[in-house]
Structures are given as C-alpha cells and as structure tokens.
Amino acid sequence: MYQASNSGLISTSSRDLNAFKMVKPKTIADAVSYLNDFDSVPVAYAGGVDLATAYRENKQIGTLVWLKEIDEISDITVSDDNLRIGALVTHGQGSANEKLACVRGLQESWGKIANVRIRFSATIGGNLMALRTSYEMPILLSALKARINFANKDGLFTLAADEMSQTPRLTGALLTSVDIPLKGKPQIDYERSMRPLYTQAAVKFQDGDNSLIRIAIATEHLPPYIFEIPERLEDFDQIFESLPPDYADLRLDNNYIRYLIPVILKRQIKRLAKGQ
Numbered sequence: 001m002y003q004a005s006n007s008g009l010i011s012t013s014s015r016d017l018n019a020f021k022m023v024k025p026k027t028i029a030d031a032v033s034y035l036n037d038f039d040s041v042p043v044a045y046a047g048g049v050d051l052a053t054a055y056r057e058n059k060q061i062g063t064l065v066w067l068k069e070i071d072e073i074s075d076i077t078v079s080d081d082n083l084r085i086g087a088l089v090t091h092g093q094g095s096a097n098e099k100l101a102c103v104r105g106l107q108e109s110w111g112k113i114a115n116v117r118i119r120f121s122a123t124i125g126g127n128l129m130a131l132r133t134s135y136e137m138p139i140l141l142s143a144l145k146a147r148i149n150f151a152n153k154d155g156l157f158t159l160a161a162d163e164m165s166q167t168p169r170l171t172g173a174l175l176t177s178v179d180i181p182l183k184g185k186p187q188i189d190y191e192r193s194m195r196p197l198y199t200q201a202a203v204k205f206q207d208g209d210n211s212l213i214r215i216a217i218a219t220e221h222l223p224p225y226i227f228e229i230p231e232r233l234e235d236f237d238q239i240f241e242s243l244p245p246d247y248a249d250l251r252l253d254n255n256y257i258r259y260l261i262p263v264i265l266k267r268q269i270k271r272l273a274k275g276q
C-alpha cells in the first residue's frame with residue numbers, strides 16, 4: 001500500500017485509509033478535553049472540507065473530534081457593541097443571516113467567498129484554523145478588528161485575527177467564536193477581483209465627525225498587512241511607504257502591490273460613500 005503523504009498520490013478508495021475513532025462532544029469543555037488527549041492523536045472536524053482532502057492524502061487521525069453537536073459554538077448573536085459569530089457557522093449561513101446587517105457590507109463581502117457547495121459545509125472556524133494565507137476570513141476579520149475566541153485546557157483566551165499564524169497556543173485549542181466590535185459603526189468593502197493573487201478589504205469607522213479607513217491587504221502567499229488612514233487623506237502614496245519592502249511574493253512584487261493599493265482603495269472609498 002502506498003504512503004500518499006510521501007508519494008503525492010491521492011487515495012481513491014477508503015480501503016487505503018486507516019480506521020479511526022470518532023467522538024461527539026456536546027460541550028466546549030468536553031471538546032477541549034478530547035483535543036488535549038494528545039496520545040489519541042485528536043483532530044477537530046467542523047465542516048470537513050479541508051479535512052476530507054487531508055485524510056485522503058494520509059493525514060493521521062487517531063480520534064476525530066466531531067464538533068457539530070456543540071450548540072454553544074453554532075449561533076450568531078448581536079449586542080449593543082458586539083457581533084458574535086460561532087465557530088460552526090458556515091459561509092452560507094453567515095452571509096445569509098440578517099443579524100450581520102449591523103456591519104454594513106459584511107453579508108455581501110462574506111457572500112463572495114467560495115462556491116455554493118463549499119459554502120454549504122465550510123465553517124468560519126475551519127477557515128481560520130486552516131491557517132492558510134490563501135483563505136479569506138483572516139483578511140475580512142483583520143480589517144474589522146475582530147477578536148477570535150478560544151478555549152484550551154488552561155481556560156479561555158482571545159487573539160486578533162492577524163495574530164493566529166504566529167502563536168504556539170493553538171495546539172489543543174478549540175476556536176469557539178469570532179467577535180466583531182461594533183464601535184464606530186464599521187462598514188466594509190471587499191475587493192477580490194484579482195484573487196488569488198491579491199485581495200483588499202477596507203473598513204470605514206466613524207469617529208465623531210471624522211472617519212477612519214482600515215485596510216487589510218493580502219496576497220495568495222502573504223498574511224494580511226494592515227494600514228489605517230483618515231478617510232479624507234489625499235496623498236495616499238505617502239501612507240503606503242510604510243509597507244515593508246519585503247512584502248512581496250513570487251507572483252506579485254512590492255512595487256506592484258504599492259501601485260495596486262491606492263487604485264483599489266479609491267474605488268472602495270467611493271463604494272463605501274455610496275453605501276451610507
């Protein structure tokens with residue numbers, strides 16, 4: 001029998017794959033307990049979109065921790081100052097949910113991600129925990145100043161969306177929800193016409209009579225980079241000088257990214273103004 005992980009081959013039959021145990025926790029505490037039993041080689045399963053492929057490529061699964069029965073991480077709730085999206089909310093459910101109207105443009109921006117089949121199963125938690133630079137929720141959520149909530153064996157903790165790729169704390173952690181602060185009445189525009197090469201999210205926040213634009217840019221291979229500028233700024237070039245010279249990948253060089261940001265931003269500012 002071949003080892004798909006070494007050969008690059010994908011198994012076409014379940015007979016090539018190893019059997020595994022499955023557990024179905026109903027609470028966050030039970031899920032965390034399973035995910036920290038490292039001897040059992042636990043793997044969390046949400047929508048399974050990434051995992052199904054990884055398994056066929058011989059990812060080792062000792063115990064599959066089926067998250068879908070944990071009601072606590074399945075809801076969307078809104079309070080005066082916060083929108084909370086549970087980890088198990090799928091792209092389809094999230095972008096169709098009227099509660100998201102508290103962040104103007106969010107339903108439309110989230111609704112641009114993936115195709116119908118994927119949107120039906122893929123969850124916001126799985127998209128973030130995959131830690132792939134080509135996935136888009138980290139870009140939208142970084143622009144929105146979102147906080148990502150986790151539970152692990154030591155308790156609860158929170159990270160910014162753009163901190164997730166740099167922390168060792170995710171081992172054994174369950175992503176429980178995403179909080180989007182509503183202070184400043186955020187309004188988002190997301191441009192992905194150049195995806196997968198490049199995407200750009202712009203969020204407008206009101207601050208008294210002024211407004212601030214927070215911009216998250218990302219390429220297929222680079223994590224989001226964030227800028228904040230006053231909405232009425234005229235000299236965009238000056239601001240983008242702060243982009244590190246090594247923010248570039250094999251397909252997009254730094255000069256081209258510097259050229260793209262203001263071109264797309266001008267369109268976004270117009271669209272954001274129309275949405276008011």
Ligand SMILES: Cc1cc2nc3c(=O)[nH]c(=O)nc-3n(C[C@H](O)[C@H](O)[C@H](O)COP(=O)(O)OP(=O)(O)OC[C@H]3O[C@@H](n4cnc5c(N)ncnc54)[C@H](O)[C@@H]3O)c2cc1C
Nearest residue numbers: 046047048049050051114122123125126127129135136175
């Ligand atoms: C054809 C196709 C098109 C796609 N298009 C896009 C696109 O346009 N834009 C985009 O952004 N993405 C796209 N994707 C990626 C898709 O969004 C992700 O595959 C999806 O979000 C993963 O979610 P899931 O729930 O299926 O995760 P799973 O496959 O269940 O899990 C993914 C990883 O996260 C872990 N995990 C999942 N949930 C949790 C949790 N709550 N706590 C801890 N660990 C967890 C799992 O153990 C696994 O390691 C596409 C995928 C496919 C196959």
